[in-house]
Amino acid sequence: ASGGGMIMAWLNKHHTIYSRATRHPFILSTRDGTVDLSSFKRWLEQDYIFVREFVPFVASVLLKAWRESEDGSDMEVILSGLASLNDEISWFKKEALKWGVLLSGTSPQKANQDYCRFLESLMSSEISYTVAITAFWAIEAVYQESFSLCLKHGSRTPAELMETCQRWGSDSFGQYCHSLQMIANKRLEKAPDYILGKAEEAFLSVLEHEIEFWNMSNGI
Template identity: 35%
Template sequence: MTLSCQQLLQKHTQVWHQATVHPFLVQCKLGTIQPQQFNTWLVQDYLFVVEFTRMVAQILAVAPPAHFDVILGGLVALKDELNWFKAKASERQLNLNTQKQSTCTEYCDYMHSLSIMPHPVRATAFWAIELAYNQGWQLPGVMPDPYAEFADRWGNPGFTEYVKLLEQQADEMLQTASETVQHQAEEAFLKVAELEQDFWQMAFNAAS
């Protein structure tokens, strides 16, 4: 039986819900998130994106040439994103030259561990990470300033289309993957969902 990204979402509805619907995002929507919570997320997410960029570069190194355009487009967008994070941190007088919190470290270590996994597993994880942000920032609906800019970065139609292209690439890889590799891809999807939930909670806990 061939595994697909949509099958993963349908099979693990509750797990994925917990990854993409969180009080942190709800309170951004309500405008009640505390500055310490949001600033914690912003700094830690910058540190995460630095390592995520390395992961995407490693995926490019083993991807079929037909997938290059989409992945290279993603890397160009990550260049802009890292600079954007720096600008947002400067506006808030935040220091990005800081240590990762344990949750961020765990996520970054997991992304690094994917480098030894078969490409279908890495492609599935890549899609899941981007989908989590795409849906997480979209689902609450229109957000007030200053959070609208953040929601639009990952919830805009162009990013949504990019995530769909990543899904197509992952599905293509999964079609010819062995049952063992498909199982590993499912485990990667579940791990990403768990880490995403933990990351939101890490930032949310900054108020306590």
């Protein structure tokens, strides 16, 4: 691929599904200020469950980096992600209180269960670091791209949803996603074809799961 690396090539090739994941009606309605607050609360309680499952997944990526990467800076980027998940879990609890959402009484819905099962499959030691870091990047990038849309000039995001949008839509989260993308690109550049195929498949699976996750939040 050209200067943008493999990921840029895939973003172009899979533009349609990527847009369905990053410009979902849930996000567009948040941006337009027409979002149904019961959808937002459902997203909040379900994403709390997801993030708790995401921690061991990120830890598994860290372990793969330690085993398979020659570049020590990979581990630092992944560790910073893991550290911010600690803060994120506290934030979810605080946010749930604000909305009167009872997190302890929540069980994962089907789309969430399916997504978490997919994460678990990537935690296997049979899955290469290249595939896992690509999936990790994609998971973070979808949220970054989605929520940054709600911060753009001209958006009408309700004030009480701004903190959520800033958490994932901020420039600093964008920088972090960019670092993950560079790591993934570096790995993909050196990967044999069969790993490239698996990484592309994992990228597409992430997009499908993200779309289903938004659908679930909207009660679809």
